[in-house]
Amino acid sequence: MPVKAAPVEVNIGPQHPSTHGVFRMVAKIDGERIVDVNMIVGYLHRSMEKLAEERTFTQNIPFTDRMDYLAAMSGNLGYCLSVEKLAGVEVPERAMYLRVIFAELQRVASHCMATGAFINDCGAWQTPVMWCFRDRERVLDLFEMTCGARLTTNYMRIGGVAFDIPDEFLPALDKLINDELPKAFEEYEELIVGNEIIMMRARDVGVVTPEVAINASLSGPLLRSAGIAWDLRKADPYCGYDRFKFDIPVGYNGDAYDRMVIRIEEMKQSLRIIRQAVADLPDGAHKTDIPLALRPPAGEAYSRVESPKGELGFYVVSDGGPAPYRWHVRAPSLINLSVLREMTIGQTISDAIVTLGSIDINVGELDR
Amino acid sequence: MTMLLDLITGYWWDARDLSNMTRPLYEFLRDQGVSDAGIFVISALLGTLAIISFVGAVAIINIWVERRVVGRMQSRLGPNRLGPFGLLQPIADAIKLMQKEVLQPASAPGWIYTVAPIAFTVPGIAILAVIPWGRNMVLANLDVGLLYILGLSSLAVLSVFMAGYSSNNKYSLFGAMRVIAMLVSYEIPIVAGLLGIVLFAGSMNLQEIVLFQEEHWAFMIMLQPLAFLIYFFSISAELNRTPADIAEAESEIVGGYHTEYSGMKFGLFYAAELINAVAVSAIIATLFLGGWWTYKLDEFIPGWMLLIGKIYGVYFIFVWTRGTLPRFRIDQLLAFAWKWLTPMALINVIVVAAEVLLWNETGWSDWFWIPAIIAINTALCVGLIVFFVKVFAPKFQRFPTRPRFYPGIDVPSLPAVTPPDFARKGGPA
Numbered sequence: 001m002p003v004k005a006a007p008v009e010v011n012i013g014p015q016h017p018s019t020h021g022v023f024r025m026v027a028k029i030d031g032e033r034i035v036d037v038n039m040i041v042g043y044l045h046r047s048m049e050k051l052a053e054e055r056t057f058t059q060n061i062p063f064t065d066r067m068d069y070l071a072a073m074s075g076n077l078g079y080c081l082s083v084e085k086l087a088g089v090e091v092p093e094r095a096m097y098l099r100v101i102f103a104e105l106q107r108v109a110s111h112c113m114a115t116g117a118f119i120n121d122c123g124a125w126q127t128p129v130m131w132c133f134r135d136r137e138r139v140l141d142l143f144e145m146t147c148g149a150r151l152t153t154n155y156m157r158i159g160g161v162a163f164d165i166p167d168e169f170l171p172a173l174d175k176l177i178n179d180e181l182p183k184a185f186e187e188y189e190e191l192i193v194g195n196e197i198i199m200m201r202a203r204d205v206g207v208v209t210p211e212v213a214i215n216a217s218l219s220g221p222l223l224r225s226a227g228i229a230w231d232l233r234k235a236d237p238y239c240g241y242d243r244f245k246f247d248i249p250v251g252y253n254g255d256a257y258d259r260m261v262i263r264i265e266e267m268k269q270s271l272r273i274i275r276q277a278v279a280d281l282p283d284g285a286h287k288t289d290i291p292l293a294l295r296p297p298a299g300e301a302y303s304r305v306e307s308p309k310g311e312l313g314f315y316v317v318s319d320g321g322p323a324p325y326r327w328h329v330r331a332p333s334l335i336n337l338s339v340l341r342e343m344t345i346g347q348t349i350s351d352a353i354v355t356l357g358s359i360d361i362n363v364g365e366l367d368r
Numbered sequence: 369m370t371m372l373l374d375l376i377t378g379y380w381w382d383a384r385d386l387s388n389m390t391r392p393l394y395e396f397l398r399d400q401g402v403s404d405a406g407i408f409v410i411s412a413l414l415g416t417l418a419i420i421s422f423v424g425a426v427a428i429i430n431i432w433v434e435r436r437v438v439g440r441m442q443s444r445l446g447p448n449r450l451g452p453f454g455l456l457q458p459i460a461d462a463i464k465l466m467q468k469e470v471l472q473p474a475s476a477p478g479w480i481y482t483v484a485p486i487a488f489t490v491p492g493i494a495i496l497a498v499i500p501w502g503r504n505m506v507l508a509n510l511d512v513g514l515l516y517i518l519g520l521s522s523l524a525v526l527s528v529f530m531a532g533y534s535s536n537n538k539y540s541l542f543g544a545m546r547v548i549a550m551l552v553s554y555e556i557p558i559v560a561g562l563l564g565i566v567l568f569a570g571s572m573n574l575q576e577i578v579l580f581q582e583e584h585w586a587f588m589i590m591l592q593p594l595a596f597l598i599y600f601f602s603i604s605a606e607l608n609r610t611p612a613d614i615a616e617a618e619s620e621i622v623g624g625y626h627t628e629y630s631g632m633k634f635g636l637f638y639a640a641e642l643i644n645a646v647a648v649s650a651i652i653a654t655l656f657l658g659g660w661w662t663y664k665l666d667e668f669i670p671g672w673m674l675l676i677g678k679i680y681g682v683y684f685i686f687v688w689t690r691g692t693l694p695r696f697r698i699d700q701l702l703a704f705a706w707k708w709l710t711p712m713a714l715i716n717v718i719v720v721a722a723e724v725l726l727w728n729e730t731g732w733s734d735w736f737w738i739p740a741i742i743a744i745n746t747a748l749c750v751g752l753i754v755f756f757v758k759v760f761a762p763k764f765q766r767f768p769t770r771p772r773f774y775p776g777i778d779v780p781s782l783p784a785v786t787p788p789d790f791a792r793k794g795g796p797a
Contacts, residue, residue, distance in 0.1 A: 010539075017622060122695065130442035350698070
């Protein structure tokens with residue numbers, strides 16, 4: 001006779017090793033199976049969108065670092081693109097290429113972190129995350145060389161980038177993308193991709209069907225794992241991405257394993273883009289001069305970039321003043337998280353943790 | 369020169385067998401007029417003291433070993449600040465843990481919560497009592513040594529359950545539930561795996577098992593490779609080490625059974641985990657790797673030193689797997705025990721029984737049977753594993769491990785691909 005027990009309510013988070021910050025899942029659990037999940041966000045809400053209305057357009061750039069702090073460059077880029085679109089600022093060619101180089105380096109850093117943390121959620125005892133940290137540190141060294149900061153870079157400016165690259169940057173970058181990172185990715189392939197335990201843990205876990213993915217407006221590796229080749233760098237090219245040759249990796253099954261291999265493959269594609277960008281890097285100014293207190297004409301603009309987490313959109317409204325009238329961020333972490341409930345119900349707790357890790361949320365961006 | 373000769377000729381200071389030291393003690397006590405029973409009690413207490421000091425030293429050293437080795441695997445340094453190579457780090461850790469306040473949740477009253485960490489340390493120490501360290505160097509030469517070990521190693525799991533059950537924390541309860549499910553499953557392959565050794569040696573006495581290996585000039589791991597693999601995986605599940613550390617599963621249920629423990633109570637869990645790992649390494653070294661006997665080597669190097677070397681060799685493999693592998697899910701772990709390890713262990717027992725029967729009945733020379741058995745059992749081990757992998761391995765190859773690629777700029781969206789077997793049906797295992 002099967003024993004029926006009332007579901008137990010378990011708080012996973014906000015203080016939990018695997019919630020990637022202060023995200024909270026209230027899970028109703030029957031044995032090990034999850035019956036229902038209630039997601040509670042907002043523990044890291046810093047009211048950035050409101051604060052931005054009090055600051056000038058340039059002063060708002062550091063906020064974009066602190067939203068997705070693992071992909072500060074992508075946040076910088078998205079915001080600067082939207083203000084440039086609003087104010088009609090032209091960007092020099094060299095700045096465009098530098099932006100591409102740094103945005104792709106940032107993608108490598110962020111995906112390294114996502115992959116390592118995901119394997120950690122699968123239960124490895126810190127080793128993969130340390131290896132991935134090692135490679136992320138190499139990328140951050142280049143950021144530090146260029147703009148002095150490692151994590152919250154504040155590097156892009158409206159109309160270009162803050163600093164030109166130093167002389168020792170290109171040799172270091174060449175060593176990184178042609179020697180160190182390809183070797184590291186080979187290690188990942190050996191350690192992670194072919195690992196049977198990871199396959200057992202991640203295959204068929206957290207499955208997203210293409211219909212659900214489109215209906216929930218997912219983006220990034222989560223969408224591509226479901227078999228839909230949608231990458232804004234191809235679909236809506238910005239910043240000169242249409243000049244580079246690269247492929248979009250697409251998964252088969254929409255499960256956590258697909259997302260992981262897609263991330264590893266995207267890192268390789270990023271290196272491809274960087275190699276082309278370095279080869280074509282033009283000379284010239286790295287920045288257009290704009291007034292310190294930029295007053296774009298009244299109007300609105302929306303621009304979006306493919307951040308490592310997905311479609312990062314910035315909607316800026318100006319009333320002609322020095323500060324935005326309204327500033328809204330379409331954060332991929334928040335929108336990708338909205339399918340967590342559909343993905344986890346019926347799975348075990350262990351699977352729910354793996355699923356959450358495979359979505360790759362960043363709570364700074366989730367709550368803003 | 370005479371000193372050197374004395375050292376290897378069996379006087380009480382002969383370093384090869386420390387048990388010689390008991391003879392002058394025995395003579396001294398007898399001269400003092402102590403009865404035989406009194407001498408027995410005194411020597412038992414001294415032996416216990418020796419084992420406990422060994423365990424204490426091992427716990428301190430292993431904290432350093434584990435952190436340092438795993439640190440190197442994770443491309444970082446590990447402890448390196450305190451003392452040479454950070455060797456004093458465990459002592460600093462212990463001082464810190466002792467100073468910390470021991471918090472006990474108000475909702476977790478009762479003596480079970482307090483007793484659990486103490487009970488957890490007992491089996492690891494007690495197991496070491498029956499390990500033979502030399503030809504005469506056994507504290508308790510039990511005839512049912514193997515049975516005693518099996519019983520005690522299950523006790524450790526019971527104290528884990530006590531801790532998880534009494535903490536009144538949902539995560540701890542999950543850990544306790546998982547531990548019981550795992551214990552029920554993994555006891556069977558452990559016992560069935562070790563049965564082959566008992567059949568070969570004809571005894572459950574660990575000293576007899578070592579002597580069997582010495583007599584037939586072969587480590588048991590050569591005769592029983594499959595049993596070694598089964599035992600190694602099963603015991604790492606019982607020890608709560610990755611890939612089977614589901615009872616403490618840090619990324620899922622925070623700390624499992626020791627979530628609510630702090631201060632030295634947690635320290636006891638931490639130390640006992642290392643002691644248990646060493647105790648299990650000692651069992652593996654004794655049963656499968658010859659114990660103190662190592663071909664002719666134990667005539668030149670003291671057997672107990674060889675045994676410690678073997679223990680740390682096995683322990684290194686435990687640390688290695690811990691630093692490398694991710695964790696199984698509980699249903700996969702249980703399925704692995706029931707669908708893989710148990711049938712394999714039973715087949716192994718049947719084959720070994722047939723071999724031992726033929727060996728005894730034919731009366732042919734050992735020089736024929738030992739190589740023959742090594743060949744048969746190695747083939748059995750490889751064949752069974754290959755067969756099980758081919759037949760029962762979970763099929764993940766429905767989908768390739770590499771993603772597809774969509775090049776070209778004019779491909780904003782492609783038709784969604786629905787694989788044939790899309791619905792998730794239970795666990796993949």
